[in-house]
Amino acid sequence: MAAPGRPDFPELVSRYGRELYVYLWRMLWNEQDAEDCLQEAFLRAYRAHPRMDGSANFRAWLYRIAGNMARTQLKRRQRRDGREIELADEALALQPAGGMDDGLERGERLQAVRAAVRRLPAKQQQSLILRKYQGLSYAEIGAALRCSPESARANVYQALKRLRAELGAVRQT
Amino acid sequence: MKKHGYDVAKQAANWLGDAGETGSPPADPLLKDLDALFAVAPGEARVEQVLANLQARMRQEHPVLYYDELTSSPVGPISVALSEAGLVAVEFGQAETEFLKHLQRSHRAVTVRSPERVALVLRQLAEYFAGGRQSFDIPVDLSHSTRFQQQVLRAAARVPRGGLATYAEIARHIGKPRASRAVGQALARNPVPIVIPCHRVVAADGALRGYSGRGGIRTKAQLLVLEGVSTYRTALS
Numbered sequence: 567m568a569a570p571g572r573p574d575f576p577e578l579v580s581r582y583g584r585e586l587y588v589y590l591w592r593m594l595w596n597e598q599d600a601e602d603c604l605q606e607a608f609l610r611a612y613r614a615h616p617r618m619d620g621s622a623n624f625r626a627w628l629y630r631i632a633g634n635m636a637r638t639q640l641k642r643r644q645r646r647d648g649r650e651i652e653l654a655d656e657a658l659a660l661q662p663a664g665g666m667d668d669g670l671e672r673g674e675r676l677q678a679v680r681a682a683v684r685r686l687p688a689k690q691q692q693s694l695i696l697r698k699y700q701g702l703s704y705a706e707i708g709a710a711l712r713c714s715p716e717s718a719r720a721n722v723y724q725a726l727k728r729l730r731a732e733l734g735a736v737r738q739t
Numbered sequence: 740m741k742k743h744g745y746d747v748a749k750q751a752a753n754w755l756g757d758a759g760e761t762g763s764p765p766a767d768p769l770l771k772d773l774d775a776l777f778a779v780a781p782g783e784a785r786v787e788q789v790l791a792n793l794q795a796r797m798r799q800e801h802p803v804l805y806y807d808e809l810t811s812s813p814v815g816p817i818s819v820a821l822s823e824a825g826l827v828a829v830e831f832g833q834a835e836t837e838f839l840k841h842l843q844r845s846h847r848a849v850t851v852r853s854p855e856r857v858a859l860v861l862r863q864l865a866e867y868f869a870g871g872r873q874s875f876d877i878p879v880d881l882s883h884s885t886r887f888q889q890q891v892l893r894a895a896a897r898v899p900r901g902g903l904a905t906y907a908e909i910a911r912h913i914g915k916p917r918a919s920r921a922v923g924q925a926l927a928r929n930p931v932p933i934v935i936p937c938h939r940v941v942a943a944d945g946a947l948r949g950y951s952g953r954g955g956i957r958t959k960a961q962l963l964v965l966e967g968v969s970t971y972r973t974a975l976s
Contacts, residue, residue: 575849576797579794579797583793584786587790588786597785597789600789601789601792608793609796609797612797612801679769683776698777699778726769729769730769
């Protein structure tokens with residue numbers, strides 16, 4: 567007899583919690599916001615899909631919810647004044663600095679890159695992070711962003727193209 | 740404005756392919772900068788803390804309840820559920836799906852069938868019905884009952900097998916002598932009948948006024964007969 571009931575959440579948390587937290591952290595650049603979104607994402611996924619087993623679908627489903635929450639959080643944050651910039655500084659302080667001038671220049675450049683990443687269309691930004699830093703396959707990204715694997719791949723490609731165009735163009739000004 | 744000098748013409752790197760990262764460090768300055776921004780992660784201690792907080796929050800919002808059933812007893816099948824703190828539910832003659840729906844609704848719980856965890860309760864119930872067990876030695880979790888209900892239920896738990904108490908006696912016992920009617924209502928919401936023997940509480944005239952378990956007064960009488968109660972005398976004083 568199939569036992570009704572939900573999957574064991576301690577199991578789900580230990581299986582997916584870590585990578586999702588890092589994903590949210592990469593999207594939000596803020597530990598507290600990432601933690602809040604992580605909790606909300608798990609609770610929502612859990613309530614919405616009580617019978618979901620611990621399959622690849624559940625992983626993509628969690629990524630989808632987490633991504634949506636991160637985007638909402640970013641919009642909310644953008645409405646507040648200047649916090650975005652403050653956070654960027656905080657994050658860049660983590661980077662190892664070279665020489666004084668070197669570090670300063672690099673910091674500025676990274677900040678510009680980050681701002682450019684932030685300006686990417688949401689799907690491009692998420693596809694880039696999911697593929698390159700979260701190690702998801704294009705099929706998984708497609709499931710997480712509700713698009714085909716081909717379109718997930720195109721999004722990563724477009725993201726890079728756009729970043730190059732935007733950041734390269736600065737040189738000409 | 741700062742100059743970055745990324746090559747616009749440069750095409751996507753190897754990792755764009757499905758083969759994933761190829762292992763060679765990116766010579767492309769854009770990829771190097773992206774790595775500096777994104778290939779970092781919060782410290783391990785922080786991650787562990789976040790995951791522990793998440794587990795705690797999940798447990799709080801969706802407590803895990805372990806359940807199983809005694810397939811046959813004089814009053815029909817009995818389903819029981821335990822939280823980490825103790826017994827939370829005893830139900831007679833309910834189908835499993837109905838029982839689980841009740842638990843998920845009333846406790847917003849995650850339900851896990853666990854004959855191992857519930858074995859002690861089922862064994863004591865079987866011993867009770869066989870006539871050998873005088874009282875239950877099981878922690879009870881009444882956290883879903885109000886403070887007043889808890890007082891009433893704990894008082895009712897003191898009535899021994901073979902004995903009886905009246906609603907008024909329970910009311911007096913908890914220091915609220917005028918609350919007999921409220922005592923009756925609290926007992927009607929007993930989440931763990933039999934283990935907390937609300938069937939041993941009767942009206943002042945000895946009448947069986949109501950019973951929270953399936954089967955109502957008939958079951959109440961059945962349990963009292965099983966316990967050998969022939970004359971209604973009170974036992975709580």
